[in-house]
Amino acid sequence: MVSCGADRARDSYSHRFCSLQTRMKFENILEEINGFGPFQILLIILLCSPRIVLPCHFLLNIFIGAVPPHHCDISGLDDGDLFTNLTREQRLVVSVPLRDDGAPKSCEMFTEPRFHLLSNGSGAELPAVPCQSGWVYDNSTFTSTLATEWDLVCDRKSLTKATSTIFFLGVMMGAITTGFLCDKYGRRNVLLASYIMALVFGFSSAFANSYVLFAILRFLTGFGLTGIGINSLVLTIEWVDTDHRSFIGVMGSLSWSVGNMLLAAFAYLVNDWRNLIMVVTAPLGFAILTWWWIPESARWLLVNGKVEKAQFYLDKCAKFNNRPKVSTKFKLQTLCDVENSEEQNKSYSYVHLIKTPKMRQLTLITGIVWYGVASTYYGISLNIGGFGLNMYLTHFIYAAIEVPAKLMVYCFLNIIGRRKCQSGTLLLTGICIAINIFLPKDLWHLRTVVAILGKGLSEAAFTTVFLYTSELYPTVLRQNGLGYTNFVSRLGVAVAPLILLLEDVWTLLPQIIICSVAVVSGLASLLLPETLRVKLPETIEEVEERSQK
Incomplete structure (x- = not known):
């Protein structure tokens, strides 16, 4: 194998053969150290947990961006005792035009009370103006949402959906950036950076005091979350044997469904949008603590010439799975492939x-x-x-x-x-x-x-x-x-x-x-x-x- 390495610089065919031998040997070594043992199961658990956070943020706008029933604030029309003897419904009838279904319109009001409407008419034919003093919201379902916080209704209602678009723009940019960084600097390091970024910007968005700041922080949160999704899948796939890859893929995907169901429960129990963001972001703190037990991909280490570190993680896997350590012969074969391969000089x-x-x-x-x-x-x-x-x-x-x-x-x-x-x-x-x-x-x-x-x-x-x-x-x-x-x-x-x-x-x-x-x-x-x-x-x-x- 060592002579093969000496000849490969001159003979590309020998290089390909030696490289293939080593790659085949990596699959064999996974079988030798148990390609689906306690080590891999623990890795699945540690990486599935933060993936539960992903759907909670990806679909979060359904709840924090919800627009509850609302109508114009009509308190400015009450001059003295005009509304004293009227019920809430009657006050709305004389102050706000009604829709065809009998509910008050959300974005219009009369310039002055129309008391004759109590006995006849909907007021649809009467002149109306946009809301003059803000809005009154139905808080029976939500204590607070983006819409109620910054009055994102009527002519500003598109801004609630825009937050979702801005978030996914961050996800798009994060996909491109983290994909490159992971292949260049490793899966494990970028995973930690993604954890920290998503946690910091996720919590920060819950304390935003303006819509613009909130939108920026949501963009950055989406950017960080992408690295979690990509890395958690690839790390598990690259550490298991061939027969269990489909199981790994489906288990990772099931964590999305679990998070999706949990989102409904969290949103039901926590009706304030700021608190809800903190609740769905908090598990990332646990993920950061567990990161220390997550190994780097041995495959990535080998194809990037980091033989000793790959040997360390493979031996760690073997020990955890109660199997013998990786043999010295395999290490020499890896050196033959990695240290002399032309692939290592490429970025x-x-x-x-x-x-x-x-x-x-x-x-x-x-x-x-x-x-x-x-x-x-x-x-x-x-x-x-x-x-x-x-x-x-x-x-x-x-x-x-x-x-x-x-x-x-x-x-x-x-x-x-x-x-x-x-x-x-x-x-x-x-x-x-x-x-x-x-x-x-x-x-x-x-x-x-x-x-x-x-x-x-x-x-x-x-x-x-x-x-x-x-x-x-x-x-x-x-x-x-x-x-x-x-x-x-x-x-x-x-x-x-x-x-x-x-x-x-x-x-x-x-x-x-x-x-x-x-x-x-x-x-x-x-x-x-x-x-x-x-x-x-x-x-x-x-x-x-x-x-x-």
Whole structure:
């Protein structure tokens, strides 16, 4: 093996052979030290816990950005004893125009009380002006929200939705930045930086004294949270053996569903938006404490020439799993591959995603699939009507529906493979949307069942794409690849609400577009190679040499 290292500088064929031998040996060494033992189980627990925080922040705007029923503050119209003998409802009748359903309008008021309306008329024909003295809010559901804090209603109502857009812009930028930093400086260090950044800016946003400051802090919170999502998945995937990668992917995804359900409970118990932000951010403090037990990826260390550190973590894993330490022979074989490999002199960036033919194809197709998965999932989630229940219970049910979908996809991932599972879930999602396009409105029970089935399938597609993508990209570019695909997916998230606005042009147009996106991305995923029980690629060269199965 040492002579192989001496000859590789002159003989590229020998270099590739020696490199392949070592990479094969890494998979073997995982089996030797138990690729799915107590060490890996503890790692899953430590990394799943902070992932529960992600949906709590990603979907937080549903609750903190809620706009409760409101009407103009009419106290300025009460000159002396004008309203003394009137009930609250009567005061509103003489002060605020009524909607067609009899409720007071939210953004208009009369310039003076119209007492004749107590006996006749809605006042719709009378001149009205915008609210002059602010608003009065119904606090029966929420003690405080962004809308009530900064009066983000009427002509400023779009600002509540803008906070969500700004947050996801931070997520997009974080995906690109952390993806590059993780492949350059390691998974573990960037994970700690993400923990600290999300915790600091998450708590700070709860104390913001202006909307502008709050929006900036939410952007930075989203930036930090992205690193948690990407790193927690990749670290677990790179530490387990081939047979358990699908289990790891699904377990990580289930933590999202748990967090999603917990969000409904937290929001129900904590009605003030500032307190709610602190509650959903607090678990990151525990995550920082547990970071000291999280190992660096041995795969990343090896392909970056950090042999001694890789040996340290592998021996630690072996000891924790009650297995013998890694043999000296394996260390020498690793040195042969790592210290003399030309790959170690390269600094990888997003440019390498499109430098070679197979990588260009992989980058293009995974981008299409991720865009389709995200756009479809959020398009359906935002467009499904509730069950006539309160918003907390409705949100909980929507989150709970995802659990059986993920358990189902776990079974199919190991039976029919990643490629067919990815394509099948997306195509079936498109079929569900298409069925609802043609189902009559009066069959709302059936439409609800089909819509829920479509949402479950779209979540199954999301679960698959995280695992599938992490297995497709090589170790030297795995974080860059996930950073790029996460960026593309957030474009899909940002576009989904805009697609739904096209309902004003044609009622069926949003569903047709979402259905088409699901079908196209599902067909595109068939062009990707299968990764079921295939060893993780380590270098770009491996991806280029890998034939499609």
